[in-house]
Amino acid sequence: MRISELGRVIGIVLSAATIVLLAACGVGDVGREVRDTVDLRTLRIKLDALSSDTCHSDPGSREPWQCEKYVTQLGNAATTLQAAGETGFPKLAGPARRMTAAVDAYRNAGCVRQDVAKKGECVAALNDLADAVTSAKQVVGS
Incomplete structure (x- = not known):
């Protein structure tokens, strides 16, 4: 694998991780009763x-x-x-x-x-x- 391909793969993985984390932030406070x-x-x-x-x-x-x-x-x-x-x-x-x-x-x-x-x-x-x-x-x- 060339360096440019490795960079692209790392970029895709980081982007996917960011999307998952941001989606989790949108869930909010579920199930907590004040x-x-x-x-x-x-x-x-x-x-x-x-x-x-x-x-x-x-x-x-x-x-x-x-x-x-x-x-x-x-x-x-x-x-x-x-x-x-x-x-x-x-x-x-x-x-x-x-x-x-x-x-x-x-x-x-x-x-x-x-x-x-x-x-x-x-x-x-x-x-x-x-x-x-x-x-x-x-x-x-x-």
């Missing part, structure tokens, strides 16, 4: 911890940018609540949607900046987050 990964006890603990934050209990007493970590954690919690709402705990879907909307409102108002001009909108978003956390806690039994 319900198996949502532990209500853990969720309850997370919601209790978040509700003890000053950003939850008295958002007006903090500068909005000081609540950025709290809001980020609630954004993650909203994803978990949404997954739980879709896989066996439908009453969590409402608080999850409200939480996501409030996180978006906080971010869209630029609340992470120290010179935020829309402090009222930021406090309103934080109050909406607090209400959503309280609703979620009621559903999970905290």
Whole structure:
């Protein structure tokens, strides 16, 4: 076999391997049930911890940018609540949607900046987050 033929064979083999790998990537996450990964006890603990934050209990007493970590954690919690709402705990879907909307409102108002001009909108978003956390806690039994 000449070098050019060997190169062609290697190219074909590599192309075939690439096609197989790309096809496997398109399969996605099959057979995984989110319900198996949502532990209500853990969720309850997370919601209790978040509700003890000053950003939850008295958002007006903090500068909005000081609540950025709290809001980020609630954004993650909203994803978990949404997954739980879709896989066996439908009453969590409402608080999850409200939480996501409030996180978006906080971010869209630029609340992470120290010179935020829309402090009222930021406090309103934080109050909406607090209400959503309280609703979620009621559903999970905290």
